[in-house]
Amino acid sequence: MNSATANGTDVSRTKRLVILGAGLAGTMMANKLRKELDAERWEITIVDKDRDHYYQPGFLFIPFGIYEPDDVVRPKTDFLPDGVNVIWDEVQRVEPEENVVLLSNDRQLPYDVLIVATGTEPRPEETPGMKGDLWYKDIFDFYTFEGATALSKKLDQWEGGRLVISIAESIFKCPVAPLEFAFLADAYFTEKGMRDKVEILYVTPLPGAFTKPIATKFLSKLLEEKGVKVIPEFYLEHVDNDARKLVSYDEQEVPFDLLVTIPVNMGADFVGDSDMGDADDLNFVPTNKETLQAKQHQNVFVIGDATNVPTSKAGSVAHFMAEVLVQNVLDYVEGKPLSASFDGHANCFIETGFGKATLIDFNYDTEPLPGKYPAPFVGPMSLLKETRMNHMGKLAFKWIYWHMLLTGRELPVTNHMSFVGKQRPEEPPKPGTTNSAKRDGVTPVTARESESMEVVA
Amino acid sequence: MEATIAGTTIDVNDEGYLTDPSKWNEAVAEAIAAEEDIVLTDKHMEVIRYLREQQEKGEKLSVRRVGKSGIVSIKEFYDLFPGGPLKKSSRIAGIPKPVSCV
Numbered sequence: 001m002n003s004a005t006a007n008g009t010d011v012s013r014t015k016r017l018v019i020l021g022a023g024l025a026g027t028m029m030a031n032k033l034r035k036e037l038d039a040e041r042w043e044i045t046i047v048d049k050d051r052d053h054y055y056q057p058g059f060l061f062i063p064f065g066i067y068e069p070d071d072v073v074r075p076k077t078d079f080l081p082d083g084v085n086v087i088w089d090e091v092q093r094v095e096p097e098e099n100v101v102l103l104s105n106d107r108q109l110p111y112d113v114l115i116v117a118t119g120t121e122p123r124p125e126e127t128p129g130m131k132g133d134l135w136y137k138d139i140f141d142f143y144t145f146e147g148a149t150a151l152s153k154k155l156d157q158w159e160g161g162r163l164v165i166s167i168a169e170s171i172f173k174c175p176v177a178p179l180e181f182a183f184l185a186d187a188y189f190t191e192k193g194m195r196d197k198v199e200i201l202y203v204t205p206l207p208g209a210f211t212k213p214i215a216t217k218f219l220s221k222l223l224e225e226k227g228v229k230v231i232p233e234f235y236l237e238h239v240d241n242d243a244r245k246l247v248s249y250d251e252q253e254v255p256f257d258l259l260v261t262i263p264v265n266m267g268a269d270f271v272g273d274s275d276m277g278d279a280d281d282l283n284f285v286p287t288n289k290e291t292l293q294a295k296q297h298q299n300v301f302v303i304g305d306a307t308n309v310p311t312s313k314a315g316s317v318a319h320f321m322a323e324v325l326v327q328n329v330l331d332y333v334e335g336k337p338l339s340a341s342f343d344g345h346a347n348c349f350i351e352t353g354f355g356k357a358t359l360i361d362f363n364y365d366t367e368p369l370p371g372k373y374p375a376p377f378v379g380p381m382s383l384l385k386e387t388r389m390n391h392m393g394k395l396a397f398k399w400i401y402w403h404m405l406l407t408g409r410e411l412p413v414t415n416h417m418s419f420v421g422k423q424r425p426e427e428p429p430k431p432g433t434t435n436s437a438k439r440d441g442v443t444p445v446t447a448r449e450s451e452s453m454e455v456v457a
Numbered sequence: 458m459e460a461t462i463a464g465t466t467i468d469v470n471d472e473g474y475l476t477d478p479s480k481w482n483e484a485v486a487e488a489i490a491a492e493e494d495i496v497l498t499d500k501h502m503e504v505i506r507y508l509r510e511q512q513e514k515g516e517k518l519s520v521r522r523v524g525k526s527g528i529v530s531i532k533e534f535y536d537l538f539p540g541g542p543l544k545k546s547s548r549i550a551g552i553p554k555p556v557s558c559v
């Protein structure tokens with residue numbers, strides 16, 4: 001499957017591995033691969049357009065004053081290892097047939113192996129009227145540093161009314177973040193003594209609060225308890241700034257006083273402009289969902305939010321993918337068949353307000369189920385239950401992110417999803433259940449290890 | 458489970474989607490459309506053929522994608538299949554119900 005010349009088995013010259021994007025996934029890959037690849041034979045270069053690394057999960061907490069802006073920004077170079085070249089520039093296009101990346105001013109960056117890790121970002125301009133007169137006055141996003149900090153000032157002064165949380169498109173990163181925003185908003189206004197002055201609506205193109213049935217049931221009940229009204233199957237067409245309302249394609253209308261939007265999320269424009277297969281119209285790279293190799297080109301690999309694989313776009317996913325991708329890149333450069341396979345594993349903390357959180361864990365084949373994580377039966381985290389421990393886990397994640405995750409240090413969680421300790425609601429627990437997905441060489445976590453480091457994203 | 462659609466017995470799932478897209482034909486489409494109170498026009502059929510082609514290629518289907526197909530705008534798609542355009546058109550097209558993967 002691999003060709004001997006393209007993949008580096010020819011030792012006559014130093015080979016070039018290029019990583020596009022120094023966000024979470026690209027930084028993890030640079031750290032892991034620099035350790036694994038012989039520096040004499042492999043030069044590693046990473047390209048990014050921005051020098052600041054944002055801890056994006058922290059954006060959720062900024063509007064409510066739980067985190068300050070300083071908590072979530074660090075220079076990217078703090079996390080990149082020695083022995084990796086860094087280029088600060090915006091990728092314009094990739095020419096995969098020529099094995100070259102085009103940067104600004106027609107600068108060319110040739111590669112032998114390419115890793116695309118350019119993520120996804122909100123595009124408010126995709127929806128007519130979203131980025132109009134009310135933008136950052138009464139309409140905010142919290143998926144960017146600017147949006148989250150602007151919204152923090154707004155909430156501080158807001159006197160109440162109709163708060164509408166609106167999701168523009170059905171694929172977006174961290175699909176639980178808007179739910180968490182709703183829960184935290186309920187807690188925030190309650191603690192401020194003004195919950196009775198605020199109506200909270202959750203407007204989504206999906207058929208319900210979430211997509212998978214068991215988690216949807218759990219989350220819908222929680223939304224109801226917190227007085228958040230869900231309007232499903234609302235596919236946003238435009239925002240009417242004058243009348244202050246959302247209008248859907250089938251002409252439903254939802255008026256708002258304050259709109260918090262999850263704009264259309266898209267991959268980098270160069271993906272659409274490069275010949276990397278049918279990137280649909282959201283610029284996600286067609287990727288083999290098991291090997292993480294680009295569908296069209298054997299020497300191109302894709303990781304994190306930039307892929308089109310059918311699982312959540314989340315930091316935890318990028319982390320689980322990184323383990324698989326390191327192995328497959330090493331296999332590839334040695335001319336071996338790709339041996340590691342990604343199972344779609346995702347897990348997400350869901351902040352539910354008042355110092356509690358819940359947690360979900362799922363993969364391509366299995367929807368989120370109740371149980372314990374990461375150590376079966378012991379926890380300490382509870383899946384699909386609201387607990388304080390889950391909340392502590394979510395907060396601890398910031399430290400783990402900055403100090404362990406980015407720099408590629410080993411984390412004490414298994415890569416493939418475990419079924420042990422999980423139960424379908426109607427079934428009793430089955431202590432003897434084996435974990436069919438577990439691979440050789442993965443040490444299962446013990447409760448002791450996991451107590452000090454609850455590692456989920 | 459089995460259903461009788463347009464005079465033939467066809468396997469469908471519990472939501473009424475064909476389990477085998479190759480069992481589809483225009484008469485089946487018309488019969489399912491009638492259940493949804495839709496009378497198929499050429500425009501409907503163009504959309505349905507497009508969906509079947511995309512599905513066969515293994516592409517992920519979304520309302521947005523149909524809107525960029527050059528056949529209809531999203532708005533026209535909603536007008537043709539009021540309510541849930543992608544769900545309804547997929548059922549009429551004899552392909553599986555589109556799933557969201559988050």
Ligand SMILES: Cc1cc2nc3c(=O)[nH]c(=O)nc-3n(C[C@H](O)[C@H](O)[C@H](O)COP(=O)(O)OP(=O)(O)OC[C@H]3O[C@@H](n4cnc5c(N)ncnc54)[C@H](O)[C@@H]3O)c2cc1C
Nearest residue numbers: 021023024025049056057091118119304305314315316457
């Ligand atoms: C509000 C919010 C809350 C979240 N909460 C959680 C959570 O609780 N748990 C969780 O697991 N995940 C969470 N996430 C998701 C998580 O942050 C992302 O999934 C993760 O960052 C993905 O990593 P990535 O490397 O694929 O993309 P990113 O980290 O976004 O990195 C992409 C990089 O590519 C660069 N880039 C893009 N285009 C170009 C170009 N043309 N040229 C050069 N460089 C380019 C960007 O500058 C960026 O540095 C959250 C996200 C948000 C926004």
